[in-house]
Amino acid sequence: MHPIGRSKFNVALTILSLMICSATGLEAASVTQPNKRQTVGTAASERNWWKNAVIYEVYPRSFQDTNGDGIGDLNGITEHLDYLQKLGVDAIWLTPIYPSPNADFGYDVADYRDISPEYGSLDDFNRMVAEAKKRHIRVIMDMVMNHTSDENAWFVQSRSSRTDPYRNWYVWHDGKGETASSQGAPPNNWGAFGRSSWEWDAETRQYYYHHFSVHQPDLNWYNPAIEQEFKEIVSYWLNLGVGGFRFDAIETLFEDPNLQNEAPLLDKNGKPVLDPSGHPRLQRTKEGDFPQVHTVMRQMRAHVDAFDANQFPGTRVLIGELFARDTSDLLKWYGPPQTPEFELPMDMPVAFINKLDVATFRERIAESETKLGGNVPLLVFDNHDQPRMDVRYGDGVHDVAIQRVLSTILLASGGASLMYYGDEIGMKTTPPTRKEDVKDRMGGLANWPRFKGRDGERTPMQWTDGSNAGFTTGSPWLPVPSTAASVNVKAEEGDPGSLLTWYRTLIHLKKTIPALEQGRNTMLDTQNTKVLSWMRRAPGIPVVLISVNFTAEPQTVDLAGPPAPANGALKTLLKSPGESSPSRLEHIELEPFGVYIGQVQ
Ligand code: BGC
Numbered sequence: 041m042h043p044i045g046r047s048k049f050n051v052a053l054t055i056l057s058l059m060i061c062s063a064t065g066l067e068a069a070s071v072t073q074p075n076k077r078q079t080v081g082t083a084a085s086e087r088n089w090w091k092n093a094v095i096y097e098v099y100p101r102s103f104q105d106t107n108g109d110g111i112g113d114l115n116g117i118t119e120h121l122d123y124l125q126k127l128g129v130d131a132i133w134l135t136p137i138y139p140s141p142n143a144d145f146g147y148d149v150a151d152y153r154d155i156s157p158e159y160g161s162l163d164d165f166n167r168m169v170a171e172a173k174k175r176h177i178r179v180i181m182d183m184v185m186n187h188t189s190d191e192n193a194w195f196v197q198s199r200s201s202r203t204d205p206y207r208n209w210y211v212w213h214d215g216k217g218e219t220a221s222s223q224g225a226p227p228n229n230w231g232a233f234g235r236s237s238w239e240w241d242a243e244t245r246q247y248y249y250h251h252f253s254v255h256q257p258d259l260n261w262y263n264p265a266i267e268q269e270f271k272e273i274v275s276y277w278l279n280l281g282v283g284g285f286r287f288d289a290i291e292t293l294f295e296d297p298n299l300q301n302e303a304p305l306l307d308k309n310g311k312p313v314l315d316p317s318g319h320p321r322l323q324r325t326k327e328g329d330f331p332q333v334h335t336v337m338r339q340m341r342a343h344v345d346a347f348d349a350n351q352f353p354g355t356r357v358l359i360g361e362l363f364a365r366d367t368s369d370l371l372k373w374y375g376p377p378q379t380p381e382f383e384l385p386m387d388m389p390v391a392f393i394n395k396l397d398v399a400t401f402r403e404r405i406a407e408s409e410t411k412l413g414g415n416v417p418l419l420v421f422d423n424h425d426q427p428r429m430d431v432r433y434g435d436g437v438h439d440v441a442i443q444r445v446l447s448t449i450l451l452a453s454g455g456a457s458l459m460y461y462g463d464e465i466g467m468k469t470t471p472p473t474r475k476e477d478v479k480d481r482m483g484g485l486a487n488w489p490r491f492k493g494r495d496g497e498r499t500p501m502q503w504t505d506g507s508n509a510g511f512t513t514g515s516p517w518l519p520v521p522s523t524a525a526s527v528n529v530k531a532e533e534g535d536p537g538s539l540l541t542w543y544r545t546l547i548h549l550k551k552t553i554p555a556l557e558q559g560r561n562t563m564l565d566t567q568n569t570k571v572l573s574w575m576r577r578a579p580g581i582p583v584v585l586i587s588v589n590f591t592a593e594p595q596t597v598d599l600a601g602p603p604a605p606a607n608g609a610l611k612t613l614l615k616s617p618g619e620s621s622p623s624r625l626e627h628i629e630l631e632p633f634g635v636y637i638g639q640v641q
Contacts, residue, residue: 090284090357090383091416092557093130093456094547095180099424100134100159101145102500103461105512112500112511114160118168121175123529127464127540128547131178133286133359135424137165141191143255144482145498146182147288148189152273162280169281178283180359185270186289187256195257202244211249211260213299215240223247229301230327233486234319237327251292251327253482261293267336271343278347284357287382290337291362294330302326316490334372337381359418359458360385367407374415384418384456390449391421394432396442396590398572402563405453405574409561419450422460428469428497438592440466440539441633444616445588448635451546452556452586454576462501464543465532470521471496479518502528537617549613549637555584562603571595571630575604583640584613589630600625610638 104116114137124132136146139156146156155165169179188195197206215224226238226247238247239254249258259266274285302322305313312320337358344356360382364370367389375381390404408417422428429446430439443466450457471492472478478485480493495518502524503510509524521527532538550556559576564585573587583605589595600607604625612621616634628636 086351087354089130089178089355090456092550093357094128094451094550095131095133095359095418095456095458096124096127096129097133097135097423097458097460099461099498100137101517102498102511104501104503105514105516108512108514109158110512110514110516111158113158114155114164114168118164118171121168121171121177124177125175127544128551129177129459131180131283131357132172133180133458134182136182136184136288141189141255143189143253145480147184147252148187148191148256149184150189150191151193153276166280173281178357179281180284180286180357181277181282182288183270183274183285184288185259185261185266186292187250187252187258190255190257198257199241199244199248202246208263209260209266210257211295212241212244212246213238213249214246218245228299228326229322230295230299230324232319232322232324233315233317235486249295251289251295255482258292258295261332261336262297267339271340274340274344275347278344278356282356284344284359284383286359286361287337288361290333290360292328293333293336295328296326296330300326317487334375334381337373338375338379341375341380341382354383357384358382362386363388365389367404368411371411371413371415374413384416386420386458387412387417387455388420390417390419391446392426392432396433396445398569398590401449401572401590402566402574405449405561406563409454417455418458419453419455420458420460421446421450422463422497423458424460424498425494426497427471428460428467429463430466431469431496435592438633439468441616441631443539444542444635445590445633447543447546448586448588448637449572451543451550452576452584452637453574454556454559454561457550459543460497462499464540465502465529466527466539467499467502468521468523468527469496470499470519470523472519477519504528504530542614545614553584553613553639554578554581555639559584564599564604565597568597571597573597573599575599585610585625585628585636585638585640587628587630587636589632589634592632594632594634595630597628597630598626599628605640608640611641613637613639 098117101112103112104119105112106115107113136149137155137159138152139150139154140146140148141150155162172179194206194209197204198210213227216227218224223240226236230237237250239250240247250256251258302324305321305323307313315321341358345354348355360373362373362385370385370387373382373385387408390408393400429443433442433446472495475488478493478495480495483493499518500509500511500516500520505525505528508516509520509528511520532540535541555576555578559578561574561576564573564575570591571587571589575583575585577583585599587597608625610622610624614637616631618631619634620629622628630636
């Protein structure tokens with residue numbers, strides 16, 4: 041169990057408290073599209089598309105508004121599919137687009153078989169999927185199975201009476217010490233930030249359980265009807281041509297059936313750990329990580345594979361949102377080879393180090409290959425729940441260079457890569473400055489101003505330097521950051537030294553350079569605490585070397601000799617602006633936070 045608990049808030053808050061804590065460089069890497077057309081369509085390529093994939097997370101509300109209501113929509117995504125194709129992405133994962141009262145912006149689903157009118161219609165959805173397909177981009181849906189909205193018809197029925205057929209779809213329990221005149225105490229001490237995870241329902245005189253907000257009642261996964269229902273929901277979207285699912289908050293599907301109390305979380309001196317609001321933190325070992333979830337995911341995998349059985353089984357990808365304590369803890373989410381679960385459980389241990397520490401990165405990247413039993417890692421640095429990389433890694437001076445470093449780790453260390461919209465142009469976390477402006481009520485109000493919620497990483501995509509950054513002609517649901525004047529797609533598109541060009545080139549290399557695609561990592565120069573270097577190699581193909589400078593000073597490295605080739609001329613594939621092209625492995629000069637990628641000839 042993760043020591044900081046499973047709640048997304050805990051993770052975000054821990055990160056937060058830890059935080060309060062030219063030359064173009066594009067030599068030899070012309071920015072053309074990888075020739076995917078040659079490979080799409082064969083059984084093997086269909087089955088394996090996700091293994092070296094670049095998956096792009098779209099926050100639909102903030103991507104592109106096309107009807108002037110200030111909220112992004114599906115037609116806006118369709119409008120930018122050419123942009124995404126040019127970037128080189130294989131799939132887009134959309135955070136929930138189902139009808140929702142938006143207590144948690146879509147993560148409170150009211151109807152799993154429809155599209156929220158804010159985002160468009162099923163026709164718009166079908167058009168988006170069809171247009172994406174033409175560009176070899178798959179659409180991945182978010183599947184929220186732990187809880188629903190309290191406005192979902194299932195819950196409305198469930199709370200209507202103790203004898204309703206849907207009563208047992210949710211987790212209901214009597215209060216402790218309840219009498220005719222009092223509701224009694226919640227069934228146990230589960231909760232966070234001083235609030236209980238149980239909510240009293242005065243009508244039917246029982247508590248219901250909600251791991252997240254009071255508007256997100258947990259489904260009762262001990263009831264087999266729930267699994268059956270979700271298999272049908274998954275089939276519904278498979279029939280509409282989606283490329284897979286990202287399973288939300290999957291660790292918390294089952295809770296302790298005996299509802300035992302959580303023990304307090306203690307520090308190494310045995311003292312209770314307090315949360316930012318001063319309440320004792322609980323271990324949260326009883327609210328998740330129960331083995332039954334693996335049975336569910338195995339069945340789900342089999343269900344999805346059976347759907348594709350006559351075509352290409354394994355084509356639809358299952359991605360898991362996981363907060364594994366360490367890399368080896370992730371292994372169980374892949375499942376045994378004969379009964380697989382997720383293809384791609386998210387590998388957070390690499391990206392959420394949140395400190396440019398060479399030794400830790402070296403260890404975690406190596407572990408992603410050695411401790412995952414040959415499975416494919418899915419690295420991810422940013423998402424809609426955490427401050428963007430600029431806050432977690434930037435120094436305010438070299439942020440773009442630091443993002444080159446991190447994107448190189450994301451895209452050149454093997455496996456699949458998950459990136460977040462706007463990272464490719466260097467969008468910065470822009471939290472609200474006034475409490476009354478907070479839109480992420482669930483995340484941002486209770487602990488203001490220590491935690492300002494998640495609005496800061498969900499601001500509108502910055503397309504141009506024009507009005508509202510080209511996001512909307514109306515009034516944007518979240519303010520457009522002032523950085524949009526210089527940080528935007530239009531400005532970066534034609535600039536060979538821009539971050540956008542960097543990302544495009546890096547993705548292109550990932551798809552076309554054999555060692556980046558098929559090679560295995562070997563760490564190099566392993567005592568170096570300032571520069572992280574590794575090579576990617578596989579029999580019969582040229583070795584690729586990657587060196588990234590984690591410091592604000594220039595560095596020089598000598599990578600010649602075992603385990604790297606003793607010698608050899610280097611062909612530069614990509615380097616940071618201002619860097620010279622080294623000709624030999626013995627002497628590679630790196631600018632502050634510089635990156636070098638070269639192929640040994
Ligand atoms: C999502 C969050 C959401 C939570 C509850 C998470 O995994 O990424 O945005 O608040 O689940 O559904």
